Amino acid sequence: xxxxxxxxxxxxxxxxxxxxxxxxxxxxxxxxxxxxxxxxxxxxxxxxxxxxxxxxxxxxxxxxxxxxxxxxxxxxxxxxxxxxxxxxxxxxxxxxxxxxxxxxxxxxxxxxxxxxxxxxxxxxxxxxxxxxxxxxxxxxxxxxxxxxxxxxxxxxxxxxxxxxxxxxxxxxxxxxxxxxxxxxxxxxxxxxxxxxxxxxxxxxxxxxxxxxxxxxxxxxxxxxxxxxxxxxxxxxxxxxxxxxxxxxxxxxxxxxxxxxxxxxxxxxxxxxxxxxxxxxxxxxxxxxxxxxxxxxxxxxxxxxxxxxxxxxxxxxxxxxxxxxxxxxxxxxxxxxxxxxxxxxxxxxxxxxxxxxxxxxxxxxxxxxxxxxxxxxxxxxxxxxxxxxxxxxxxxxxxxxxxxxxxxxxxxxxxxxxxxxxxxxxxxxxxxxxxxxxxxxxxxxxxxxxxxxxxxxxxxxxxxxxxxxxxxxxxxxxxxxxxxxxxxxxxxxxxxxxxxxxxxxxxxxxxxx
Ligand SMILES: CC(=O)N[C@H]1[C@@H](OP(=O)(O)OP(=O)(O)OC[C@H]2O[C@@H](n3ccc(=O)[nH]c3=O)[C@H](O)[C@@H]2O)O[C@H](CO)[C@@H](O)[C@@H]1O[C@H](C)C(=O)N[C@@H](C)C(=O)N[C@H](CCC(=O)O)C(=O)O
Numbered sequence: 407x408x409x410x411x412x413x414x415x416x417x418x419x420x421x422x423x424x425x426x427x428x429x430x431x432x433x434x435x436x437x438x439x440x441x442x443x444x445x446x447x448x449x450x451x452x453x454x455x456x457x458x459x460x461x462x463x464x465x466x467x468x469x470x471x472x473x474x475x476x477x478x479x480x481x482x483x484x485x486x487x488x489x490x491x492x493x494x495x496x497x498x499x500x501x502x503x504x505x506x507x508x509x510x511x512x513x514x515x516x517x518x519x520x521x522x523x524x525x526x527x528x529x530x531x532x533x534x535x536x537x538x539x540x541x542x543x544x545x546x547x548x549x550x551x552x553x554x555x556x557x558x559x560x561x562x563x564x565x566x567x568x569x570x571x572x573x574x575x576x577x578x579x580x581x582x583x584x585x586x587x588x589x590x591x592x593x594x595x596x597x598x599x600x601x602x603x604x605x606x607x608x609x610x611x612x613x614x615x616x617x618x619x620x621x622x623x624x625x626x627x628x629x630x631x632x633x634x635x636x637x638x639x640x641x642x643x644x645x646x647x648x649x650x651x652x653x654x655x656x657x658x659x660x661x662x663x664x665x666x667x668x669x670x671x672x673x674x675x676x677x678x679x680x681x682x683x684x685x686x687x688x689x690x691x692x693x694x695x696x697x698x699x700x701x702x703x704x705x706x707x708x709x710x711x712x713x714x715x716x717x718x719x720x721x722x723x724x725x726x727x728x729x730x731x732x733x734x735x736x737x738x739x740x741x742x743x744x745x746x747x748x749x750x751x752x753x754x755x756x757x758x759x760x761x762x763x764x765x766x767x768x769x770x771x772x773x774x775x776x777x778x779x780x781x782x783x784x785x786x787x788x789x790x791x792x793x794x795x796x797x798x799x800x801x802x803x804x805x806x807x808x809x810x811x812x813x814x815x816x817x818x819x820x821x822x823x824x825x826x827x828x829x830x831x832x833x834x835x836x837x838x839x840x841x842x843x844x845x846x847x848x849x850x851x852x853x854x855x856x857x858x859x860x861x862x863x864x865x866x867x868x869x870x871x872x873x874x875x876x877x878x879x880x881x882x883x884x885x886x887x888x889x890x891x892x893x894x895x896x897x898x899x900x901x902x903x904x905x906x907x908x909x910x911x912x913x914x915x916x917x918x
Contacts, residue, residue, distance in 0.1 A: 414563055415440060415449060416514065416582035438477060441510045441575040450475030453513065455502050455575065456485045468492050480505070507607020510578035517581035518609050521551065522591040524731055525606075527640050528617030528652075530774040531720045532570070532595040534712065534751050535617060538724035538742045539593040545741025546733040551584040551592030553577070556749055556883050561587025566883075571600030574607050581609075591731070598623060598636045611646035614667075615727045617720070619657035620773030624801040634660075641665035650727050652719060653680050672726045674719035682726045684708075684718050691785045694718050698725055698739060706735050709743040712752060714781030750882025752778070755902040762788065762870040764906065766898045768882025770797070770824065772807045775879060779815035788873030789817040792851075793866050794880055795824030795859070796834055798888075805834060806841030812851065813842035818869070819851040822862035824880040825888040831857040859887065860901050867905035868912075878902055 439451030445467035448454055454471035456464030456479055465485030468476075472492040479489040480497045489496045499505060511518060524539055526532045536554045543550040552559040555570035560583045571594065572580065584592055596614070600606050619634055627633040634657055641649040641661060649669045652658040654677060662669055673680035674687070674696075687696040693711040696718055710721040721742050728738035747753060756764045769778045775794065783790055792812050796805045812819040821838050823831040835855050842853050856862040866876050878898045881887075887896040 414560070414565060414583060415579050416517075416586050438513050440579060441506070441513050442471075442476075443506070443573055443575050445471040445474065445476075448474035448476050450477075452476045453478050453480060453509070455479075455506055455509075456481035456489055457503055457506075458482065458484060463488075465489050468494075480509070503604055504607075507574040507578070507604055507609070510575045511608035514578045514582040516608075517578060517585045520585050521581055521589055522548075522612050522731065523581075523609060524591070524593040524727055525596040525609075525611040525614040525640060525646065526593065526617065526723075526727075527596040527598070527601075527614065527637050528655075528658075529620045529622050529771060530769075530777070531617040531716060531723070532597075533768070534717065534748050535615065535720045535724050535727075536593045536595055537748045538710075538721055538745050539615075539727055541745045542724060542728040542733055542738045542741030543591045543593065545744065546728070546737040548591040549588045551581075551587075551589040553580060553592065553594035555595060556751075560584045561589045563587060569599075570595050570597040571605050573603075574605050577605065578608060596640055598633055599626060601636050601639045602626070606640075606645065609645070611640070612648070613727050613730045614640045614646040614649050615723050616641070616649065616651040616655075616658050616661055617723055618652055618655040618773065620771060621804055621807065622771045622773075622801065624803055625799075637661075638664045641667055641669070643667055648730055650723065650730055652723055653677060654719065670726060670730055672722050674715065674722050682722065682729075684722045687715070687718055689713075689715060689718075689781075689784065696722075698722065698735070700726075700729070700735070704735060706739045708739045711743065711746045712748075713785065714752070714777065716777045716781065717752075750884070750899070753882070753899065755899055756906060760906070761872045762874040762876065764867060764870070764902050765875065765877045766882060766902060767877055767879050768884075769877075770794075770880040772804055772811055775808055775811050776815065778877060778879065779811065782875050782877060783815065786873065786875040788871050788875070790815075791818040791820065791866050791870070791874060791876040792816040793820040793822055793859075793862050793876065793878045795822045795826075795831075796838060797825040798827035798829030798831075798834060800825075800827075802837065805837040806844070809838030809841030810844050811841075812838075813853055814845045814849060814851075816851045818854070818866070820854045820856060820862045820866050822855075822859045823857050823887070823889075824859070826890075827888050828890060859896065863898065863901045864905045864908065867902065867909055870909070 441453045443455045448471045454476035465488035468489045478495040481489045540550045540552045653671045671680045672682040674684045676683045682700045684696040699705045725738045753766045769775045821835045881898045885897045886893040
C-alpha cells in the first residue's frame with residue numbers, strides 16, 4: 407500500500423471555465439481540472455487555493471503552484487500580493503476555506519452526489535466501525551469505498567492517508583476517483599477538526615453515526631463543550647439525512663436533544679430504552695457473539711471477530727447504520743462478522759504458539775486506553791503490561807489522566823515517548839507520573855520510565871511471562887515518530903516483532 411502526502415487523483419476532473427479577472431492575468435479564462443490547497447501536490451490544470459496557516463500563508467507558495475501547472479489562485483486579501491505576482495487569474499474572497507468544499511465539488515462534477523455516503527464520528531472506535539460498515543456494504547453487493555485514518559479504499563485503489571478526514575479539495579477528488587472506480591457506497595470517518603474546518607463541506611451523509619465521546623483534542627477545541635458541540639454539527643439537516651447514536655454513552659444520549667435529524671438509538675448493554683440492542687452477549691478472547699434485537703422484534707444472531715465489549719458496541723453501531731442506510735439486517739450482520747482485523751487496532755503480533763500475547767493498539771486517548779485495559783484484563787491469566795506515552799505539543803491535560811489509568815488498571819506500566827515533537831520526552835513522562843502517583847500504592851502498577859520507545863518495548867517483551875498480555879499503545883498503524891520537527895521511521899509492530907525475536911534468541915542461547 408502506498409503511503410502518501412499526494413493522494414491519487416481522478417483521471418478526469420470536470421474541465422470548467424472560470425471567469426476571473428485579476429487585472430494582471432495573462433488569460434481571463436482558465437480551464438480547471440482539479441483543486442488543491444498544497445503547492446506540493448499541484449497537478450497541471452489545478453486551482454491553487456492559498457489559505458492562511460499557522461506556519462505560513464499559502465500565498466507564499468503560489469509561485470511554486472504556478473510552476474507545477476496551477477492555472478488560477480483563490481485566496482484572501484492577505485494573500486493577494488503574492489498571488490497576483492504569479493500573473494495567473496486570481497480570485498480574492500474574505501474566507502477561501504469557506505468556499506473550498508463547494509468549489510471542489512463543482513470542479514470535480516459533484517461526485518459525492520453519485521455515491522451513498524455514510525459518516526462515523528466520535529472519539530473512539532471510528533476506524534474499526536468504518537471497516538465494519540465497509541464489510542457490510544460489500545456483503546450487500548455494493549462496490550464500497552472507505553476514507554479514514556488507517557487506510558483509504560477507492561474501489562481498487564488503496565493508499566494510506568495523512569489525516570483522518572482529508573481537506574475538502576482532496577475529499578471531493580477522492581469521491582471523483584471512487585466514481586471512476588464504480589464505487590456505489592462509501593463510509594468515512596468525520597473528525598471534529600473536519601467539522602470545524604469545513605473539510606466535509608459539499609458532502610451530504612445519508613446516515614451519520616455517533617460512537618462515543620471522551621476527552622481529546624483539547625489543544626484544538628476551546629474546551630470539552632466546544633468539542634462536543636462541533637461533533638453535533640454532523641447531525642444537522644445541512645450535513646445528514648438521518649443519525650444513529652449510542653445511548654450507552656452519556657454524550658450519545660445528550661445528542662438526542664441536540665440533533666436536528668431523525669435519530670435511531672442503540673445500546674450494546676441492552677438498555678431497554680434503545681431501539682436496537684445487543685442481548686445475550688458472550689465475550690471471548692477472539693471475539694464475541696450477541697443477539698441483535700431491533701424495532702418490531704426483528705432479530706439476528708451476530709458475531710464480531712474482534713475482542714472486547716467495545717467491539718460489540720462498534721459492531722452494533724455499524725449494523726444499525728447499515729440497516730438505516732437500506733442494507734438488509736442479515737447482510738449487515740454477515741458483513742460485519744467477516745471483518746477479522748483492522749491494521750494497528752488490537753493487532754496481535756505474537757504467534758499462536760507463544761506463551762504470552764503482544765498486542766499493538768492505536769489507543770492514545772484516556773477513554774480508549776481505559777477500554778483496552780479493561781477488556782484485556784478479562785482475557786489475561788498472567789500480568790497485564792502497557793507501554794504508552796503522550797504526544798508533545800498536544801492536549802497536555804490528558805497526560806496525568808493517561809498515567810493514572812495505566813497505573814490503576816495494568817500490573818506493569820512502561821511510560822515512554824510517543825511523538826514528543828518539540829517537547830522534552832522526560833518532562834511529558836513526569837506529568838504522566840504525577841497521574842500515576844494518584845493511584846494508592848497498594849493498587850498501583852509497577853511503573854517503569856524509559857523514554858526510548860524501542861528500548862521500552864524491548865523491556866516489556868523481555869519481562870513477559872506465561873499468560874501475560876503486553877499492549878503497546880498509541881501508534882497502531884502509524885509508521886513514524888515525530889521528534890523535533892522530523893519524522894523518524896518507527897513501526898510498533900516491527901519493533902515488537904524484533905523484540906520477540908531477540909527474546910527467543912536469548913532464551914535459545916541460555917539453553918546452550
Ligand atoms: C495543526 C493543524 O491543524 N494544521 C493544519 C493546517 O496546517 P498549518 O496551518 O500549520 O499550515 P501551514 O504549514 O501554515 O501552511 C499554510 C498553507 O500553505 C500550504 N502550503 C504549505 C507548505 C508548502 O510548501 N506549500 C503549501 O501550499 C498548506 O497546505 C496550507 O494550506 O492547515 C493544513 C491545511 O490547511 C492542515 O492540513 C493541517 O493539518 C495538520 C496536517 C494536522 O495534523 N491536523 C490534525 C491536527 C488533524 O486535522 N487531525 C484530525 C483529527 C484526528 C483524529 O481524531 O483522528 C484529522 O482529521 O486528521
